[in-house]
Amino acid sequence: MALYKNLEERVPNPALDEKIIFPCGLSANSFFRDNFTACVVPTGNPAACDPLTDQNWKKEGIAWPSDLRSKFASRAPLDEETNISPFGFVLPDPLDEDFVVWMRTATLSTFTKLYRQIIDRNLEQNEILRVTISNNFDVTAFGGKKGIVISESSVLGGKDNFLGIAFIVIGLMGCINSVLIHWKGTAFSRFD
Numbered sequence: 001m002a003l004y005k006n007l008e009e010r011v012p013n014p015a016l017d018e019k020i021i022f023p024c025g026l027s028a029n030s031f032f033r034d035n036f037t038a039c040v041v042p043t044g045n046p047a048a049c050d051p052l053t054d055q056n057w058k059k060e061g062i063a064w065p066s067d068l069r070s071k072f073a074s075r076a077p078l079d080e081e082t083n084i085s086p087f088g089f090v091l092p093d094p095l096d097e098d099f100v101v102w103m104r105t106a107t108l109s110t111f112t113k114l115y116r117q118i119i120d121r122n123l124e125q126n127e128i129l130r131v132t133i134s135n136n137f138d139v140t141a142f143g144g145k146k147g148i149v150i151s152e153s154s155v156l157g158g159k160d161n162f163l164g165i166a167f168i169v170i171g172l173m174g175c176i177n178s179v180l181i182h183w184k185g186t187a188f189s190r191f192d
Contacts, residue, residue, distance in 0.1 A: 022081040023094050027103050029085050031092065033136035034146070036115060041128040049130060056121040062114045063100035072100055089136075112149050 021029065038057060039049035074095040077083050083091045092099040101113050123129060131148060139146055 018080075019082040020080055021085065021091070022077045022083055023091055023099075027105065028091060028099075029087065031085075031089075031099060032102050032113070033089060035134040035136065036148075037132045038116075038118075039130050040121070040123065041130055043124065043126040046128075052118060052121065056119050058117045058119045059097055061097075062117060063097040064104070067100050067104065068095060068097075072103075 037051070039051040041049050072094040074093050085091050094100075098115070101115075104113075106113075129150065133148075137146075
């Protein structure tokens with residue numbers, strides 16, 4: 001992917017002439033197109049690699065259900081539209097979960113996006129998770145960096161339980177305060 005100061009600098013593409021790009025927008029046209037494959041190297045057998053497949057390397061369920069339900073709709077481009085980006089790659093279907101995750105705007109310049117979930121496959125101690133990356137999203141033009149984060153999730157949230165615990169503690173404090181205020185209001189009422 002190249003960066004252009006304006007779209008006139010791009011290589012002419014007959015598919016784009018007088019066409020509306022669908023899906024449109026800066027986020028859609030900067031879609032993260034890297035591909036990852038993963039396999040697990042069992043303990044004591046570095047030559048073997050058990051690939052993670054669609055059954056345990058899940059793409060379904062990575063996007064927020066509310067986004068899939070209400071923010072995005074799937075349809076074929078109309079005659080006056082094209083799904084070819086100004087940078088020459090084919091834009092995905094709007095209900096593609098990788099695309100939906102990418103379109104949820106990050107609040108900070110340093111962010112993580114969920115790519116896959118490892119389901120029904122526990123990683124044992126001393127097993128190695130080998131990830132192969134197909135680099136289709138160049139970040140050198142703007143000094144960006146990419147990395148992989150592997151974490152566990154729980155009922156309380158992602159890799160850190162702090163936020164979930166903080167919500168529970170603040171909720172309990174609110175309940176205790178409301179009971180105390182009610183007790184004080186009934187026990188020390190001036191209108192007995």
